Amino acid sequence: MRLADEIAAKRGLDAEWVRGTIAQAQNLPVVSRLMQPAPGGTPKNWRVYRSRFIDPIRIGAGVRFWQENRATLERAAQDYGVPPEIVVGIIGVETIYGQQLGDFRVLDALATLSFDFPASHPRAEERIRYFRGELEQFLARHHANRTDPRRPPGSYAGAMGMPQFMPSSLARWGVDYDGDKKIDLTRSPEDVIGSVANYFKGYGWTPGMPTHYPVRFDAARLDMEALMAPDILPTFSVASFQAKGAVLEGAALEHKGPLALIELQNGSDPPQYVAGTENFYVITRYNWSSYYAMSVIELGQEVKQAMERRP
Structure with a gap:
């Protein structure tokens, strides 16, 4: 409740609303467990990692997404300089184009990580500050939009929508790309495409540079x-x-x-x-992993090649 009052004062929100919302958050022990670092000594394997994200189901879904949103992908490439295959690769790796939005309430995940982050984690204090900032962003957005913060589903880390944006990324990079006066990263492919492209441009994507x-x-x-x-x-x-x-x-x-x-x-x-290159590094701003970045690149390439093979 002290944090609720601090958030309300800092953001100019209704204190009773913030208190009442946080009071309804559920502690999820599984979320705390999932934040523990992976055991040391486990060998990494690119081929195994790649196989999780690049398969016929994801490629087929990517082709359908590209076909249905071709004009928007081309517009985003013009506006932001980010190729369609990179945007398509991100959305495919993250949620299979909206098929897997997450199994946790975002409110529960962010509250759990704000108050019950595993103390044994080597960066526990830093991560607690981060997740409390994300909880603040999440509450401020729903307060401003008069929407129910108990509803959105997401990942165990509180990432949301087709591109799995954290609340701070949504606030900073989200784009109303369909012009309906709101940013919807769950149901609007246009907003998703524009927001992902804007994210990469914001982190320094260089048009025309290979990854x-x-x-x-x-x-x-x-x-x-x-x-x-x-x-x-x-x-x-x-x-x-x-x-x-x-x-x-x-x-x-x-x-x-x-x-x-x-x-x-x-x-x-x-x-x-x-x-x-620097563009490869930009992809890792989405997820600090060279394996992740290469999966995004190669899934996008596979979908592009499948598109080119179609009559």
Whole structure:
């Protein structure tokens, strides 16, 4: 109730409404458990990860979504510079184009993580502040719109709608792209497409830039430790990248921006590598994972190729 009063005072909301809403939130122990870090020592496997998101069902749903929303996807590409296949890839990976919106009430998930975030988590204090800010955004939006905050479903982290936006992302990047004076990321594909494209533009998407290039290694000069040190943050010029033993060819040699060496582990088999650009990094602003970003890229490519094969 102290947090309810703080939110009400900060946002100029009706204090009784905020108190009453938070009082109706349910504690969900499963949400707290799902926030625990994965056990150490579990090998990552790109092929297994990829198979979860790139399959005939998701590709078929992506083709239908693209066909039904072709004009909006093309408009968003013009307005924001983000290719249709990237937008389609995100929505497909997140919710299979609205088929899986989440099994939790957003109010319950955000309240649980605001008050019962696992104390054993190495970044518990930081994450509690984050989720309390998301709860504040969520309540402020529903108060302003006079809508029921007990209704929206979402993920265990409180992400909502077809693109699984957190409340702060909805407030910052949400777009009324269908012109009906409201932003609906559950039932309006136009708003979803515009909002995802706006999100990427906001995080620095560069029109026309590839997301990644093939890379191989020159064993005689390879300094893998230096190449991997920045993780997925693009840091190296083409020249410095190659000086450390990463070999690029073709269009990659003309790339003007920084690059990162992206490693995709395959369990006990050798990893795969690509040279990630700033646009690859932008995709990871949606989810801090090179595996996630590559799944988005490859699902979008698969759907695009399926579209091109259709008569």
